[in-house]
Amino acid sequence: MAKTKKQIIEDLKLIDIIVEVLDARTPKSSQNPDVREYCKNKKKIIILNKSDLADENITTKWIEYYKKNNIPCIKVEANTGKGLKDVIKQIKIEGKEIKEKYLKSGRTGRSIKVMVLGIPNVGKSTIINNLAKRNVAEVGNKPGITKTKQWIKIDKEIELMDTPGMLWPRLNDESIAEHLAFVNTIGENAIDNEQISYDLLKYLVENYKEKIEKRYDIKIENGEEIIDIRDRIALKKGAILSGGRINEQKISDMILTDFRTGKIGRISIEKP
Ligand SMILES: Nc1nc2c(ncn2[C@@H]2O[C@H](COP(=O)(O)OP(=O)(O)OP(=O)(O)O)[C@@H](O)[C@H]2O)c(=O)[nH]1
Ligand SMILES: [Mg+2]
Structure with missing residues (x-):
């Protein structure tokens, strides 16, 4: 207990x-x-x-x-x-x-x-x-x-x-809750995976752009929308539904898992 x-x-x-x-x-x-x-x-x-x-x-x-x-x-x-x-x-x-x-x-x-x-x-x-x-x-x-x-x-x-x-983390602070969701400290059901994955990808593109480019074999344009980057990753990874729509759930989970298991590389979310 x-x-x-x-x-x-x-x-x-x-x-x-x-x-x-x-x-x-x-x-x-x-x-x-x-x-x-x-x-x-x-x-x-x-x-x-x-x-x-x-x-x-x-x-x-x-x-x-x-x-x-x-x-x-x-x-x-x-x-x-x-x-x-x-x-x-x-x-x-x-x-x-x-x-x-x-x-x-x-x-x-x-x-x-x-x-x-x-x-x-x-x-x-x-x-x-x-x-x-x-x-x-x-x-x-x-x-x-x-x-x-x-x-x-x-x-x-x-x-x-x-x-x-x-101990319990301080989840009433939004950025704390978000960062802990990135690293999977908050239970899976407590969060909206698509939103968290989007926020994580945004952070990664802003702070570790080369690592994202390398992992997913894409070139990110300056000022490119995060959603567009995500969709391009989905296309590369075959996260597509019948009819050609992006499988948002699948690509969101994939990005989160890749980050959490270190596949995107060594990444820190917070600096002193
Ligand atoms: N990559 C990596 N994974 C780790 C490391 N230490 C622990 N883990 C993994 O993190 C997960 C949680 O580890 P636990 O030791 O159960 O964590 P805990 O703090 O006891 O968790 P609670 O009992 O739920 O409070 C497990 O899947 C571990 O294998 C580490 O140094 N590196
Ligand atoms: Mg334990």
Whole structure:
């Protein structure tokens, strides 16, 4: 079951370090406004996950941005495990101070307790499973199954709470909802795929024109209407109904899927 906010606040009493997982393509929109409150007396590390799908230059800028704000930030590819060693390293750096505090109060041998937090679909379970080196959390688009809380020992110093804190994004802001729909954080039924696909194509033509040209083997004219570009892609891809009309549903889904699976290339939606 997804944890409620109340449950997360209760669980956080046991936690020393919060690992907030963001989608590297949309670090701003995938942030949850409550985390600031949760982190008041805790150390925080940011993971920019799915960095294999994001624009490397922009990810570097985000890391610099967080560094400037004194927040350690690490780029990760959770499905391959790339970057997670650096996360462990950072947990140990942050944990050093905490351990010293424990030692002073006579609590020797206490491990550093970590919780992974983030909005749906950013890769929390994949990260936990990879750190645990076994499947403890369910991966997919559904919330995990209920089970009793247990701690996963990462090594002799670090323990991880086995269920992640799932937070809700701030969907009342239109641009946040749109960006999260691009990266598929909002459930499929909640959105109008044709509209989202159109908005995404517009963003891609404005920011990554060459990648669209290359993927769909077209040349985009200056000032060409997005609808015309979409229709030309549909013709190339054979997304045509009998009678020659454009199959709008099919081409919309195709563009969204191509983007989400990285087929158009590495793309970031938000810059710092
Ligand atoms: N390309 C890519 N895909 C990833 C990465 N990490 C996770 N995924 C995929 O993203 C999807 C969601 O991953 P989960 O680990 O289930 O995400 P979650 O945050 O636990 O999601 P909820 O439990 O719904 O809150 C899965 O299809 C993963 O395979 C990554 O670094 N790169
Ligand atoms: Mg999960």
